Amino acid sequence: MNLKAVFSSALMSILEEKTMTVDEVEKLIESPKYENHGDLAFPCFILAKQLRKTPQQIAIELAEKLNDSLVEKAEAVGPYMNVFFNKKEVSKHLLQKICHEQDNYGARLASNRGKVVIDFSSPNIAKPFSMGHLRSTVIGHSLAKIAEKNGYTAIKINHLGDWGTQFGKLITAYKHWGNELEVKENTIPTLLKLYIQFHAEAENNPSLEEEGRTWFQRLEGGDTEALSLWNWFKNESLKEFEKVYKMLGVSFDAVQGESFYNGAPMEEIVKELEDRLLLKESDGARVVKMGEELPPCLIQKTDGTTLYATRDLAAAIYRKNQYNFVKCLYVVGGEQQLHFQQVFHVLSKMGHDWEKDLVHVPFGLILKDGKKMSTRKGKIVLLEEVLDGAIKKAKENIMKKNPNLQGVDEVAREVGVGAVIFHDLKNERMGNVEFNLDQMLTFEGETGPYVQYTIARGNTILEKEASSFGEISGLGDEVSWQIMKLLEQFPREVVRAYETYEPSVIAKYTVRLAQAFNSYYGKVRILSDDSEQESRLALTYAVTTVLKEGLRLLGIQSPEKM
Numbered sequence: 001m002n003l004k005a006v007f008s009s010a011l012m013s014i015l016e017e018k019t020m021t022v023d024e025v026e027k028l029i030e031s032p033k034y035e036n037h038g039d040l041a042f043p044c045f046i047l048a049k050q051l052r053k054t055p056q057q058i059a060i061e062l063a064e065k066l067n068d069s070l071v072e073k074a075e076a077v078g079p080y081m082n083v084f085f086n087k088k089e090v091s092k093h094l095l096q097k098i099c100h101e102q103d104n105y106g107a108r109l110a111s112n113r114g115k116v117v118i119d120f121s122s123p124n125i126a127k128p129f130s131m132g133h134l135r136s137t138v139i140g141h142s143l144a145k146i147a148e149k150n151g152y153t154a155i156k157i158n159h160l161g162d163w164g165t166q167f168g169k170l171i172t173a174y175k176h177w178g179n180e181l182e183v184k185e186n187t188i189p190t191l192l193k194l195y196i197q198f199h200a201e202a203e204n205n206p207s208l209e210e211e212g213r214t215w216f217q218r219l220e221g222g223d224t225e226a227l228s229l230w231n232w233f234k235n236e237s238l239k240e241f242e243k244v245y246k247m248l249g250v251s252f253d254a255v256q257g258e259s260f261y262n263g264a265p266m267e268e269i270v271k272e273l274e275d276r277l278l279l280k281e282s283d284g285a286r287v288v289k290m291g292e293e294l295p296p297c298l299i300q301k302t303d304g305t306t307l308y309a310t311r312d313l314a315a316a317i318y319r320k321n322q323y324n325f326v327k328c329l330y331v332v333g334g335e336q337q338l339h340f341q342q343v344f345h346v347l348s349k350m351g352h353d354w355e356k357d358l359v360h361v362p363f364g365l366i367l368k369d370g371k372k373m374s375t376r377k378g379k380i381v382l383l384e385e386v387l388d389g390a391i392k393k394a395k396e397n398i399m400k401k402n403p404n405l406q407g408v409d410e411v412a413r414e415v416g417v418g419a420v421i422f423h424d425l426k427n428e429r430m431g432n433v434e435f436n437l438d439q440m441l442t443f444e445g446e447t448g449p450y451v452q453y454t455i456a457r458g459n460t461i462l463e464k465e466a467s468s469f470g471e472i473s474g475l476g477d478e479v480s481w482q483i484m485k486l487l488e489q490f491p492r493e494v495v496r497a498y499e500t501y502e503p504s505v506i507a508k509y510t511v512r513l514a515q516a517f518n519s520y521y522g523k524v525r526i527l528s529d530d531s532e533q534e535s536r537l538a539l540t541y542a543v544t545t546v547l548k549e550g551l552r553l554l555g556i557q558s559p560e561k562m
């Protein structure tokens with residue numbers, strides 16, 4: 001059931017042979033400017049030359065000929081041929097389809113489109129999980145669900161920042177000023193403090209920098225003491241990150257951090273670049289030149305250690321060999337644009353034609369009072385606190401509305417966490433997000449709780465009636481037609497969200513559908529015993545099912561009741 005497709009195939013059957021292809025026809029179909037002009041319109045200009053008639057004439061002729069059981073009437077308005085669908089017939093078919101397919105509705109047919117690797121979240125160990133990492137986590141997680149709905153297999157990878165010169169510095173700081181117990185009890189703030197202290201002291205004592213470099217060299221060389229300290233920092237950090245992932249309901253198929261590529265993969269990359277004569281000396285370091293547009297990509301430092309970009313090169317090649325992906329997405333903030341341009345460019349110079357399948361999916365910042373939320377210099381906002389705060393506030397709001405709700409703590413968790421996720425995903429990802437807990441948690445406006453609340457309302461209605469639908473005869477009224485038109489769009493929104501890597505497409509859609517349903521609920525008595533009750537219940541079921549599915553694609557749960 002796709003109204004555009006219905007219209008175009010009806011048109012195809014009356015157009016003279018070879019005038020236009022179905023795709024061409026479908027591309028031209030638009031929504032009329034005024035709703036009372038019809039549901040869809042076909043502009044006839046393009047046929048004028050071929051048919052040697054005026055567009056107006058063509059519109060009249062087509063309107064006379066058009067004949068389809070789902071079309072109520074066709075009308076020529078100037079050069080346009082407009083159609084009105086038979087609301088009752090269309091809604092009957094659509095509701096039957098959704099009630100039958102349930103949460104599978106909107107899934108793209110022909111599954112098995114191949115693997116999509118999604119590199120997301122990827123926080124840095126020994127540092128707090130930043131707001132940027134939160135954005136990457138929720139966007140990447142949602143894109144994985146959206147990819148699956150589109151028939152791909154998503155491979156979710158956490159490319160942990162667990163390697164690099166900073167760990168040489170951290171080990172140095174720990175050896176000088178660290179305390180085992182403190183790290184154990186309060187891992188991330190303590191490690192962060194040590195790291196900050198290192199930079200402060202190094203300003204007056206340059207030998208610390210040298211020491212840091214040596215420790216990182218030892219780490220890359222496999223030195224036991226360096227490795228065991230590093231391992232310890234890493235495991236403690238991971239425990240903290242796990243708490244956040246658990247709260248958000250996020251999981252990974254592989255945690256392959258930067259350290260995963262140390263040793264052989266890194267040596268191979270350097271060797272391959274050497275063999276292809278791509279490595280050039282530059283002040284003792286080794287780089288790949290990028291041509292005019294981009295600065296050279298640093299591959300190996302003077303002391304032989306490797307860099308972030310080197311590890312990304314090794315990671316891309318590993319992933320291609322391991323998964324043979326059709327796409328590999330990097331959900332990483334916009335400030336790393338240059339880095340990814342360089343990495344992709346080096347891969348193409350190496351002759352990897354699959355480089356075209358690598359996509360940097362950037363996003364904007366999270367702002368607090370108009371300024372970037374920073375993790376540096378004590379201004380840390382710990383994500384766990386943000387989520388806890390949201391859950392607490394959600395609970396207060398729910399208790400006000402429904403003081404006797406059972407299982408309120410679980411509901412508050414779903415609503416609080418859902419609110420934070422929804423707030424992030426409702427805007428196009430390149431936009432900045434203003435962080436405001438109160439705003440996220442209201443039950444009105446474009447919020448997660450608003451959509452969740454609409455689902456709960458639908459559930460309450462359905463609960464009163466057995467939800468096996470007898471005779472769905474369809475609905476002919478204007479109010480329910482608005483909902484049908486939205487329900488009918490869902491499958492295409494699923495495709496669009498994937499093709500643009502935009503979870504916001506789904507988030508915005510759920511708000512539109514929730515609003516339409518709430519206005520329906522205000523105008524129509526769903527439960528009144530007449531011949532259309534079954535259809536109204538089916539509509540209610542279809543809306544809650546699609547809303548739930550929409551939220552699921554965003555990584556948000558929907559409580560049965562709230």
Ligand code: ARG
Nearest residue numbers: 119122123124159160161332
């Ligand atoms: N750890 C990096 C950071 O926090 C993000 C890594 C993104 N993924 C990648 N393959 N480079 O900035």
